[in-house]
Amino acid sequence: MxxxxxxxxxxxxxxxxxxxxxxxxxxxxxxxxxxxxxxxxxxxxxxxxxxxxxxxxxxxxxxxxxxxPNKIILPKAGTVSADILDTLFDVVTSRRTADPAISHSARLLAKGRNKVAQKFGEEAVECLIEAASGNTKELISESADVLYHLIVVWVDAGLHPSEVWAELARRKGISGIEEKASRPAENLVVPLTTKQE
Ligand SMILES: N=c1c2ncn([C@@H]3O[C@H](COP(=O)(O)OP(=O)(O)OP(=O)(O)O)[C@@H](O)[C@H]3O)c2ncn1[C@@H]1O[C@H](COP(=O)(O)O)[C@@H](O)[C@H]1O
Structure with a gap:
């Protein structure tokens, strides 16, 4: 050099x-x-x-x-649409014939309707506990559990999500207060006991 x-x-x-x-x-x-x-x-x-x-x-x-380090890049809030529920429904539906040894959905569906319903109820309770406690992060996770288990309920019941979406669309613009007031009188729940008794 x-x-x-x-x-x-x-x-x-x-x-x-x-x-x-x-x-x-x-x-x-x-x-x-x-x-x-x-x-x-x-x-x-x-x-x-x-x-x-x-x-x-x-x-x-x-x-x-x-x-x-290897980083898992998670989608940010606002970048994923509710279409993911339709996709998840298709996945869980496909698990009806899957091996329960490798698929949680298959295992749950194989346990029958009562177990499927019970699991949904458990997840719903866990979700409401986090909501009432004001734990936002845990509420996100529990909400995802609830939605997944609700989809398992739908698959078990033979119900398609589009039927639920259509019901939501039908209700669009109808206030809950207005709807309640329009119910026929016989549908009103009469308390069985009162404080005077
Ligand atoms: N979103 C979910 C999802 N959310 C929660 N879970 C599972 O749900 C279970 C809940 O756990 P728990 O301990 O409360 O229930 P458990 O294991 O049944 O216990 P027990 O109550 O019976 O005692 C856990 O195993 C979670 O992993 C889910 N399992 C699957 N999915 C989705 O479903 C797809 C298909 O999953 P597989 O069916 O497993 O292939 C996956 O790719 C995911 O996208």
Whole structure:
């Protein structure tokens, strides 16, 4: 190596160190970096150092793929639609004939209607406990359990989600208060006991 190229290498290293000190590289920047365009490097690079490879980036915690832990990227709230319920229904339906040894849905469905209904009730109670306790994070998890087990109930009952969606659509725009007031008088529940008795 000539004295001139040693000097260039030394200038490049110092420059790179300065740059790394001033900013944290992103994953995109982890690609090999080009040599800095200093006046001296430009002058000589066309002759003696043009064939030399660029210096590899220094491994840091952020750009070293060997040290980066595998991250599971979960969908963010707002990026998944309720269509996932229809997909889940199709999956659980397909499990009716699956091996109970490898499918929780198959195992549950094989236990019969009472067990399916009981599991849904248990999950609903767990959900309401989290709601009443104000535990938002746990409420998300328990709500997902409730929806899954409700879908198992539907599969067991031979009911298609579109029937429930249609019922919700029918109710759209009808206030619950208005609907209750329009019920026939015989449907009103009369208390069996009163405080006067
Ligand atoms: N969303 C769910 C889901 N939510 C909860 N669970 C399971 O429901 C079970 C509830 O646990 P519990 O201990 O309360 O109930 P348990 O194991 O029946 O116990 P016991 O009450 O009988 O004593 C757990 O095993 C959970 O993993 C679910 N299992 C499956 N799904 C979905 O259903 C798909 C099909 O699953 P498999 O049928 O297992 O292939 C999966 O890909 C998921 O998308």
């Amino acid at each position: 000539t004295k001139a190229s040693k000097n260039i290498l030394s200038v490049a290293k110092t420059q790179r160190k300065k740059e790394e000190k001033n900013k944290k590289p992103s994953l995109v920047e982890a690609a090999p970096i080009a040599k800095p365009h200093t006046a001296s490097s430009k002058k000589v690079s066309t002759k003696k150092t043009s064939t030399k490879p660029a210096l590899p980036p220094k491994a840091t915690k952020k750009n070293n793929p060997k040290k980066r």
